[in-house]
Amino acid sequence: xxxxxxxxxxxxxxxxxxxxxxxxxxxxxxxxxxxxxxxxxxxxxxxxxxxxxxxxxxxxxxxxxxxxxxxxxxxxxxxxxxxxxxxxxxxxxxxxxxxxxxxxxxxxxxxxxxxxxxxxxxxxxxxxxxxxxxxxxxxxxxxxxxxxxxxxxxxxxxxxxxxxxxxxxxxxxxxxxxxxxxxxxxxxxxxxxxxxxxxxxxxxxxxxxxxxxxxxxxxxxxxxxxxxxxxxxxxxxxxxxxxxxxxxxxxxxxxxxxxxxxxxxxxxxxxxxxxxxxxxxxxxxxxxxxxxxxxx
Numbered sequence: 001x002x003x004x005x006x007x008x009x010x011x012x013x014x015x016x017x018x019x020x021x022x023x024x025x026x027x028x029x030x031x032x033x034x035x036x037x038x039x040x041x042x043x044x045x046x047x048x049x050x051x052x053x054x055x056x057x058x059x060x061x062x063x064x065x066x067x068x069x070x071x072x073x074x075x076x077x078x079x080x081x082x083x084x085x086x087x088x089x090x091x092x093x094x095x096x097x098x099x100x101x102x103x104x105x106x107x108x109x110x111x112x113x114x115x116x117x118x119x120x121x122x123x124x125x126x127x128x129x130x131x132x133x134x135x136x137x138x139x140x141x142x143x144x145x146x147x148x149x150x151x152x153x154x155x156x157x158x159x160x161x162x163x164x165x166x167x168x169x170x171x172x173x174x175x176x177x178x179x180x181x182x183x184x185x186x187x188x189x190x191x192x193x194x195x196x197x198x199x200x201x202x203x204x205x206x207x208x209x210x211x212x213x214x215x216x217x218x219x220x221x222x223x224x225x226x227x228x229x230x231x232x233x234x235x236x237x238x239x240x241x242x243x244x245x246x247x248x249x250x251x252x253x254x255x256x257x258x259x260x261x262x263x264x265x266x267x268x269x270x271x272x273x274x275x276x277x278x279x280x281x282x283x284x285x286x287x288x289x290x291x292x293x294x295x296x
Contacts, residue, residue: 008076014038015080017287022169022176023085023092023190027107027245030172031114031238035287040223042077043170045070046216090194104247105273109280111245115238117284118172122231129232136236143182144244151184155203161185162207167215172234178244247273 003011014036018029033039048069056065066072095103122129151157161183169176180186192200222230248268249261266273 003072008072011038011073011076012080012083015077015082016084017080018077019081019084020088020092021107022081023088024096024103024107024175024177027111027177028169028172028175028237028241029081030170030234031111033170034118034172034234035114035284037288038073038077039172041070041073043216043220043223045074046170046212047220049213085193093190093194100249101247101269101273102276104245105276106280108242108245108247109277109282110284111238111242111280112277113281113284114172115235115242117288118231118235118238122228122235124228125232129228132229132232133236133239136233136238137240138236140237140240141243142240143178144241146182153185153188158185158200158203159207161189162204163211163214166208166212170212170216170219172238175241175244 014032017032017036021027021032022029030039033042053065053068056062056068092103161180164183165176165179167176168179177186180189189200189204191197192204219230243263246263248264248266250264252262
């Protein structure tokens with residue numbers, strides 16, 4: 001695909017959106033990738049990083065390697081994700097601590113609209129797609145109520161966390177950051193990012209690379225051969241994850257330093273929260289229109 005300078009700038013911005021979502025425990029970068037119309041190309045590009053393409057790299061055939069992995073797409077996107085993660089990690093974690101209701105309200109509207117957005121792409125609703133949707137809702141809902149665990153900080157476990165979390169990050173509705181919360185390593189990894197702990201980031205990154213290149217093959221196969229069912233499951237993931245991004249919560253317990261919260265009825269900042277829900281909701285459709293316009 002031929003791209004112009006403005007297309008590369010848009011890819012960087014889309015990457016920044018994906019990165020921002022991945023920092024928030026409860027929102028998936030895969031959701032943003034779907035909204036901005038690059039999900040299929042992202043999965044296929046990640047899938048292309050394999051033994052064959054890596055052989056091109058290690059034998060010095062870098063131009064062929066770049067073309068094989070769709071580098072003109074991946075590089076600006078990854079650059080945007082990196083910019084967002086390293087620049088927004090402090091800001092978003094601060095906002096989650098100081099203005100949680102407003103932050104969650106924005107993402108609640110965004111995820112709700114994303115559910116409709118992915119759902120409308122399903123060409124046929126039958127018992128298979130309905131079952132897939134229900135399974136997606138149940139699995140995502142269960143993940144949101146699972147209790148965070150106290151876990152090891154060994155290099156092997158950090159590697160496993162990277163491999164598992166990155167798979168969730170490219171699944172719309174399943175938040176990689178929240179998986180890290182369940183694994184007891186969200187604040188550990190965020191601290192490593194903020195303090196530039198190279199060793200932790202490197203081990204986590206290697207696990208992420210192996211996890212995402214492996215999982216992308218499975219996801220690519222599912223989207224090609226069982227697209228309607230796969231989209232139904234993904235939209236179910238999104239709907240089920242709304243339990244996590246409900247803005248109003250109360251602290252139930254603080255096991256091993258990890259807060260356990262339950263949802264409550266709206267009790268404060270309601271007008272501002274509702275306004276931000278609408279902003280998040282309509283932003284999805286604005287981004288869709290912009291993506292369609294820029295792809296022409």
